[in-house]
Amino acid sequence: MEPGQTIKVGGALVATGTGSEQRIVLASILLDSYPPQPAGATLTVEGLDLDSIVGLNSTVAQPELAVVTWSDFWVVLDGEISEGILRVKEVPQVIETAAADIRVRFSPVSEPMASGDTVWWVFDVKNDGSSPLELTFSSGQKADVVLSQAGVQKYRWSDGKAFDQAIQTVTVEPGGVLPVVLNDTLQVAAGEYEVTATISATKGGETGGEPLPPLTGRITIFGSGQGSGSTTTSAAQSDVLSIEEALLAKSGSTIRVRGSLVASGSGPEAQMVLASALAESYPPQAGGATLELVGLDLEDLVGLSSTADRPEVAPVTWSDYWMVLGGVIRDGVLEVRQTPRVASAEGSGVTVRFSPVSEPIASGDTAWWAFDLRNDGDKPLKISFSSSQQADVVLAQNGVEKYRWSAGKGFTENVVEVTIEPGKRWSTVLNDTLGVPSGDYELAAIITVGVIDGSPTQLPQVTTTIHVD
Numbered sequence: 001m002e003p004g005q006t007i008k009v010g011g012a013l014v015a016t017g018t019g020s021e022q023r024i025v026l027a028s029i030l031l032d033s034y035p036p037q038p039a040g041a042t043l044t045v046e047g048l049d050l051d052s053i054v055g056l057n058s059t060v061a062q063p064e065l066a067v068v069t070w071s072d073f074w075v076v077l078d079g080e081i082s083e084g085i086l087r088v089k090e091v092p093q094v095i096e097t098a099a100a101d102i103r104v105r106f107s108p109v110s111e112p113m114a115s116g117d118t119v120w121w122v123f124d125v126k127n128d129g130s131s132p133l134e135l136t137f138s139s140g141q142k143a144d145v146v147l148s149q150a151g152v153q154k155y156r157w158s159d160g161k162a163f164d165q166a167i168q169t170v171t172v173e174p175g176g177v178l179p180v181v182l183n184d185t186l187q188v189a190a191g192e193y194e195v196t197a198t199i200s201a202t203k204g205g206e207t208g209g210e211p212l213p214p215l216t217g218r219i220t221i222f223g224s225g226q227g228s229g230s231t232t233t234s235a236a237q238s239d240v241l242s243i244e245e246a247l248l249a250k251s252g253s254t255i256r257v258r259g260s261l262v263a264s265g266s267g268p269e270a271q272m273v274l275a276s277a278l279a280e281s282y283p284p285q286a287g288g289a290t291l292e293l294v295g296l297d298l299e300d301l302v303g304l305s306s307t308a309d310r311p312e313v314a315p316v317t318w319s320d321y322w323m324v325l326g327g328v329i330r331d332g333v334l335e336v337r338q339t340p341r342v343a344s345a346e347g348s349g350v351t352v353r354f355s356p357v358s359e360p361i362a363s364g365d366t367a368w369w370a371f372d373l374r375n376d377g378d379k380p381l382k383i384s385f386s387s388s389q390q391a392d393v394v395l396a397q398n399g400v401e402k403y404r405w406s407a408g409k410g411f412t413e414n415v416v417e418v419t420i421e422p423g424k425r426w427s428t429v430l431n432d433t434l435g436v437p438s439g440d441y442e443l444a445a446i447i448t449v450g451v452i453d454g455s456p457t458q459l460p461q462v463t464t465t466i467h468v469d
Contacts, residue, residue, distance in 0.1 A: 303370030
């Protein structure tokens, strides 16, 4: 994994100490102690405001114990990884309401969530008043979560569950917080849902008191295997639709679809589609079944070809490979929410980008590896290749090479020279049948330039990780 890479990572949160001495980690295991301690693999976390996380437990009100704050659930954090430290940029979404000195919050802490995943629904109730707050629960059920589409209920956490009927009263001291955590295996279709989250309590010492206000929002459920169960992309190939299947998908569904990209025109008049085939012309035209795209920034994609520098030709940008895009399908149009991930490395006056554009990738599939090289300088850049090989990809496990794209291939030995104008990109694409066992791999991507502007030079290699199903 390269320094500065943006990732999502899940684990149990543990914060020890206070103030400048506080240390926060995500842990793969919590020890069965009180307070719990992190165990297994741990990742140091910086830049996290603990108040932004819903439902934490703490010993802060128990002066006889060491100060520890922790989550009884797995939380997904988004940030940049550098030198083994996650610098947090994004925390799980929080839905909040307040009434009469009471703050109620809800967070789907394990987003992104997929059908079939274990999900965590987390609440907390804070007493913002100056007097103790009594909350009364009429049974062992502390909370509930309902998912609906167009007002029709599709999921209720409490369905099929039994609860003891004993009345319970909980006192929350001024400034105190009561956390409530639910979990479940989420069995709903992929798509967008309205979510209603409620604490099953009334204010006061009697069951006839005023109920706490519900919380409402929206949530996206992805197809099986697309949630937060892994920090790498590892969905099954069967979850990716063809263009024809996508056109038949229910409006409002969250899907992933594979095809060749074609963008014709420029500016606000540009039309972008995924196509099941490219017509053999120059520039290529979309053929076969096509799916219109909106919300896609072409700059997010690696390795595209274009006629932009040829004013005598109609403006067309296209992919010489099949890519996978994710989003919401509405009336035959894909609102793009997810593009292939990109890893990059910077050198002297250049930026190298790499993208495994056909993820999710399974053993035995055709894999596409896309590269581009941008000239960040103010003068033309001349690069030279010593053969027809222009790039390579290596997969390894624990430092042991398991796959090399160029292995067993022959290349002509003629020198190839390319000039890249300032601010422009040169691109290349490799493909292969990926014959490695399923598992997690370290990946190194190399553009095999040997000479830049007449001097022997190597470009920086791009490193990342990849999961093969």
